[in-house]
Amino acid sequence: MQALSRRSTELGLIIMAGVITAAMYALASLGKNSIIPPVIVPFLIVMLGLLLVAHFATRKLARGADSTLLPVAAMLHGIGYVMITRLNDHLAGLQTTWTFIAIAAYVGTLLVVQRVPDLARYKWTFFMLGAGLLLLPMVPGVGRSVGGARIWVRLGPINFQPGEFAKILLALFFAGYLYERRELIAASTWNLGPLRLPEPRHFMPIAVSWVFAVVVMVGQKDLGSSLLFFTLFVVMIWVATERATFLVLGFTLFGGAAYMAFRLFTHVQDRVHIWIDPWSQYQGKGYQIVQSMFAIGEGGIAGTGLGQGHPNLIPAVQNDFIFAAIAEEMGLIGSTTVLIAFLLMVGAGLRIAMRAERPFEKLLAVGLTTLLGVQAFIIIGGVIRVVPLTGITLPFVSYGGSSLVANYVLLALLMRVSDSTSRRIGELPDDPTIAERYAAWQLRRTLGKTSAS
DSSP, X not given: OHHHHHHHHHHHHHHHHHHHHHHHHHHHHHHHHSSOOTTHHHXXXXXXXXXXXXXXXXXXXXXXXXXXXXXXXXXXXXXXXXHHHHHOHHHHHHHHHHHHHHHHHHHHHHHHOOOGGGGGGGHHHHHHHHHHHHHGGGSTTTEEEETTEEEEEEETTEEEOTHHHHHHHHHHHHHHXXXXXXXXXXXXXXXXXXXXXXXXHHHHHHHHHHHHHHHHHXXXXXXXXXXXXXXXXXXXXXXXXXXXXXXXXXXXXXXXXHHHHHHHOHHHHHHHHHHHOOGGGTTTTTHHHHHXXXXXXXXXXXXXXXXXXXXXXXXXXXXXXXXXXXXXXXXXXXXHHHHHHHHHHHHHHHHXXXXXXXXXXXXXXXXXXXXXXXXXXXXXXXXTTSSOOOOOOOTTTSSOHHHHHHHHHHHHHHHHHHHHHHHHTTSSOOOOOHHHHHHHHHHHHHHHHHHHO
16 A cells, blocks of 8 residues: 555656646746747646656556656756756757657656566676677767767767666666676685785676776766766675775776876866866866856856846856756755755665665666766766766756666666565565566467367
């Protein structure tokens, strides 16, 4: 009964998120054009319709899943969409299309992934696909360099960031691999001087993953994605083995690679120098970050008001700097709301991991939550100059189809893990999946034909 009541809570929160988003849309239009948009009612209907599709898919396919993840994601998505609409009508139209695709991907993931432990059998497939996508931007004629980082791929008319999907595939691989080898890795029976390390054959995939992270940093000049991937690797090893040694060793290795990249590549040096002192380069490479700081300062506590700021003065504001646009027009209150929303999502993800009883599901939930939280930290930290700026997106908020679709797939996987745990601990009946019912029907049909003959 407790698990089923979550869906009613989720429905109420989703309706609230939809109404708040529609109100923001109207305020942004009033601030920008001094009129209430005539499409406000159709907008509310379409937006609530999409969210309700996701909700009813969850109610049907993952009844025991967490009740906060989808509404919080909907709120972040709504805030991002309103800001994108306020910034650029054309991009808003494209983001609308990607929203339909993202919701379809969410529903499709819940349909395809019926039993989470089954995913562990395909870990090496996930590794090959993830590694291939990670390295795809380096293929001549396919990869594209934007803003100094080579993280985009063009296939015909479609442009996308393969790293957004690679991160999920690699999280699936690590969850499956560490589920099988966590005790052997933790045993550390190989002595290398004063160090005790795992046997090379057990630790080799981990080392290969570190190499991939370094290749991304060096070959694609993308420190943000490299840090995201490597944090995923290190955190999952730490959780699987419960040994802080791997945490310290991992970040020491990454720190050494980052320092070498700083010494060797001018692109990385520029990012660090701009981070330390953007003012001296205001008329050049520091213009973007300085304008974002002006915008954040202009926002103050309550903001300038939706539609009444000047976020378009920040280059690429809809991508890397959308948090600065939110801080300008919604102030400290609005930007803190976004931060709290991400904290709620990370907290919900960690709660799912703690409740999970199967090691594979626990590791997968930790990995997916780490991706979500670290990505938000890296990009928000870059905007407010806590860390050097990197070219990754703010999940569910920034403009971008690859990011939006990938994050809804990530969300669906977390929901599936949560539902699986609820069924395992008896909060609701563990009914057969669609595939299991179909297999049973086929078996009955075969047995019926055999007995008749």
